[in-house]
Amino acid sequence: MKLLITRRFELAAGVVALDLRHPDGAELPGWAPGAHVDLHLREGLTRQYSLCGDPADRTTWRIAVRLRPRGRGGSRHVHDLLSANDQVEVSGPRNHFALRPAPRYLFIAGGIGITPILPMLAAAADAAWELHYAGRGAATMPFRQDLLRYGDQVTFYPDGGLDLDALAGAHAPDTLVYCCGPESLLLAAEARWPGPNLHVERFTPRDDRKVRTGFDIELTRTGRTLSVPDDRSILEVLEDNGVDVLSSCREGTCGTCETTVLAGRVDHRDSLLTPAERDAHDTMFVCVSRAAGDRLVLDL
Template sequence: MSVVATELELDVVLAAPERLADGVVRLTLRDPDGAAMPAWEPGAHVDLALGPDLVRQYSLCGDPADRSVLQVAVLREPAGRGGSAHVHGLTGGERLRVRGPRNHFKLVPSPRYLFVAGGIGITPIVPMLAAAEAAGAEWRLLYGGRTRASMAFAAELRERYGDRVELVPQDERGLLDLDAALAAEPGAAVYCCGPEPLLAAVEQRCAPDLLHVERFTALPDTGPRGAFEVELAQSGRTLEVPADRSILEVLEESGVPVLSSCQEGTCGTCETGVLAGVPDHRDSVLTGPEREAGDVMMICVSRCAGARLVLDL
């Protein structure tokens, strides 16, 4: 069995949810027996199993040094698919299941950072600020939201870090001035999380080798869809992936044990090693250099740029 088919899962108990801002609650999760929670680093997220066929990914926003709890913050999205509505109906005491943590948004060492957050995209940024501060790096946060009341952690961050935190409520100040922020921080490592229009705007303005983003939603899949073969190196099996099926779907139908969650290329759960062949990357997780290396792929959405892939399965 490949390593992607095994991952830490644990049952947790939920403390009473805490309101952080308009439409945002913080969930604090503990081991029922008081055991230490898994270690994690800034940028990590977990899968939270809210019920049968209801699994959602949430960024960890607490203190990595506090192994007694895991914390996530969840925005109520009226037009969502039901996950946030379920979370906002929790009252505390519920038993939930957590898978992870995993991290595709790691904080790389740098003498200077520019953090850009939009709305609930502040959640993975919060522990990054503490880590940058502890490392003695120079940093600045540009944080936008619909209204000041809707911006989770805003008052706390401003009180803790002062003028290095710039709050931009849209109803008071309009949109973030990305051009000015990027011009003021040349050469800084840029970390951005938030809605797709914000991410796209930052990507247009920032050098790819400096930029790190995390997406909540999948990128549009407009690439060609042809059939190809997948060889499973550990078993020697070869499977045909037709144009209208994903690698993940074919593997699951063939009884191959692999993990998956979002099934749209945003969570990284189904990351699989590639031993031969050229992946056609269609995920929202891997960086440019990781795509060029071609040694891993997200099998829920990505395909083959040729006729055959050999996977470490």
């Protein structure tokens, strides 16, 4: 859908916020903390941004975008080409980072990774929680002033010094950990909380250097069997053969192309599924994930 940028403003050094509304004033779809939307910026350029406003406000979606001068082009497009009163194509919301019920939460954010976590804090008001928020200087940390109202529940690390080892040893086993930020922070968190209590949000693809081999896919709705060579993705093969599958990022980060797996084991290469979800082998993202054997049966 086309949404109107009603406000564009600077949140921190190198970070702009966009407020998005329906041009006709219609209500926007509901969302919960952790949700993101896709901005379709131009042909072949779609990026995912977390919603960081108030879920109760059905008139406005707010996103925040940090400029990455050496990034993949999405943030440069937003910063250089989008202004108030422009319209932009938006799809979603989707949520692969939902806040699950728990008595205690540990939130860890690095830089722009604060955006999906910010609305979680109000949603977790009845639980015990703390936020540890790191950045590269106070001026670069969006929402810093807003977070001051939470007092000592929030610890800022404007010049580094976030000690994940200390945090890992200081919390009860039933604490859920939510972490978003640069890949180095996510990998460090995954090393310290290897179990199901850790939830992370990625907006860049994992570094995938695993060997790619060919395999077959059986499509149960049509009875067709297609071969996926080592140099093509399942999504590309489906498209080549006229099978319509919704897709967006093509990097395993947005969740649009999720497909039910009826048989076979999956070589998961996405940035979305939890370890338990991967072990179930009942769903996959066909833009990046592959077969762990010689055949997969898909609900297509």
